[in-house]
Amino acid sequence: MASYCETDLQLHNKLHHAKQHKLIDATGHLKDKVCSHHDKPLEVYCRTDQQCICYLCTMDEHRGHDTVSAATGRAEIQKQMDETQREFQQRIQMREKELQELSEAVASITSSAQSAVEDSERIFTEMIRSIERRRSEVTKLIRDQEKAAVSQAEGDMERLKQEIDELKRRHSELEQLSHTEDHIHFLQRRQALPVTPEAGFGPRISVSPRSDFGNLRKVVSEMKDQLENFCRMKMAEIHHPVTKDTVLPVLVPRTRAEFLHYSCQLTLDPNTANREVSLSGGNRKVTWGGRAAIS
Template identity: 60%
Template sequence: MAQAAVLLDQDQLRCTICLELLKNPVTILCGHSYCMGCIKGCWDQDDHTGVYSCPQCRETFTPRPALRKNTMLAEVVEKVKKTGLQPAPPVHCDAGPGDVVCDFCTERKRKAIKSCLVCLASYCETHLLPHYESPPLKKHRLVNATGNLQERICSHHDKLLEIYCRNDQQFICYMCTIEDHRSHATVSVATARTERQKQLGATQSKFQQRIQEREKELQDLRQAVQSLKRSAQAAVEDSERIFTELIRSIERRRSEVKELIKDQEKAEVSQAEGLLERLEQEIAELRRRDAELEQLSHTEDHIHFLQSSKSLCVPPGPGDLPSITINPHFSFESVSKCVSELKERLEDVCKGKMSKISKAGRAVGIYGCFTETGESSEARATAAEVETCLLCMKPLQEKHRLICTHAFCAACLERSVGRLGLQCPVCLKALSVVGDQPEGEMTEKHLKDCFGKECVCIMYNIPSGIQTEAHPNPGKPFTGIQTEAWLPNKYDSYSMTYKVDLKVLKLLQTAFEQKLVFTVAATDGAADRVVFNGIPHAGNLYECSESGFVEKVTAALRFKGIE
């Protein structure tokens, strides 16, 4: 029976501080028992405050209670030791790297499983039991173990940060609301969390919608890639078939020319061989008669001579061949010349067609970026808001926006112009075309700076008006611009004076005439306002005198086809 009683009291024999059998057990005023050394050590740490509390129920005592050994409990512990019945150790684990440590474990630090926002302490499984058993502690708010409890304490008042100040957007304690934040709009942290949760919910909905849109775009892009591959394969097969037919056609024409030459050769040779045969026969007949005449001339019989000479003196009959004249231009060189001309014409046609084929091939793209000249204002606005280069897909460096609204890094665009020529690398629109600059005027004054050196002040005046179909928002008014820009002087070694680079001035005049200097902005920051269209301009003499300014202006003009 005594053994059973001991078994029933085993949970009371463990010190909740050291988690071992009680040593010199003492029972404090609230009824909880501890090792004499453990509770003394805890209270020694509270001497500076003068307030002492129970580690389990947090009941406070003032002054420090006297500690006396609980002899009855000590006897029970001794009986347990003698019988060899040890209380089962609680299920726990030691704290590892990165774990939150229990604030009440003294010898072996256990891993905390909960943190109390009222006590501002973290507890392992054993030391957490009072928060589940003691009625006052049950009201405390427990959260998963966290190691940043001190960050939840007000640095000015050492109170829990449980209020959110909307004015200063920071967490405060209730004492702060009385002092520094008295007139501020404040809510509880829970209310602020609820409001922010709603905002995050709306943001999350946008994210999910964006994800769906992007997933659809991803699917469409994958389908487009497959379609493009099929189209490319079909184009290759069609090209192979067409070129094969073209080669066969040329082969047929080659055979026809060869056959024509051979037929003409055969006909002419056959006719010539017939003439040769008849000529040989005629020559043989004439030689026969010549021999007979020679023989007759030596006969002494006058009667025979007269009789025979009559028949030999008969001229050749009408069937004999007339005189033959050889054509001196019987060569086939004219045919070779015609074939050579055909070759040259075919090469010219191929060059012209290959240029169109190359352009058509480069124009094929899976994703189109506003390639139509009649694009909508929304599309124009979207293009204007792009802040990444459409070639390198990185943030724009020395941004240059073309008249088609596509923007590129200066270096990327320069490489593209060197490779593709003066055309937009995205929509292939020619750069040397008229822009969408509203009507206005450009004038200049030739002045002298403070050093007496020549300089030019350019004055632009574009009045406000109504946007046309070429602008972002057709039918809406736009705000004009009146501004001036300066061109620097440079040293002329020939005249040994400083003069204005008139070449740059003429290029700017050409760009203005082609409506390329200004455009109507589509971005929110300057919507429906006339702004510079990617060509650098200096607002004063200091800016235009900076190193490389003229080179930047000429480069921007060259990108627009002005050079």
């Protein structure tokens, strides 16, 4: 029960050569290998108390206990440890497989999500372009109608200006004629002048009181509302397949502690209980024939 340097070890081997002392690598915990009660080496393993003892302990406080040599105890525990290590190795391999599957799932989700984003961006871009084309068509339609209406109105305005000038000229002639004192001249000139102001002029122009494209605004507004309603409906339909297609890993409980995460207090319904059972404890305990069946 002593530690030696290399020089002292040679002397030890000379002095105790015949005794065949068992030598092991030097350790700094020699006191842990000596029985604190008998100051003897710990060479026996007590299965009953699961601790190392000396030979004197087997005849003292460990008398009658199930004891074996330290080597035998080590072999038994080593066997258990080997089994535990195999279980650890199996669990490691299982977890590594789950990690690999989860990593692959993440990569798949990321790739699929990117592809879906690109496809949706392309489709929405095409939709936006389609709406832009429709917007341009409506704008062109309005401008063409505006141009035609303005062109017609400008032509009518020019004709009206000419008619106004002609009417003013005729009015002036009539005014001059009405002031002449020569009766013959008056009568002769009167025959050459129009009988009514409408004679020789175009039809009367009727201007619409409203030319603000109100009906068009109404139709475009209705189209916007219908498009928004359609988009809302389709967005609800889009949400379902997106969440359904994204398959997330399911954590399967294996141990009692993991199962207990999903435990909850049950409250039993007295209306559906068998007539032979009695409920108590806030309807959480069942008694059958005087014995507690479930609690």
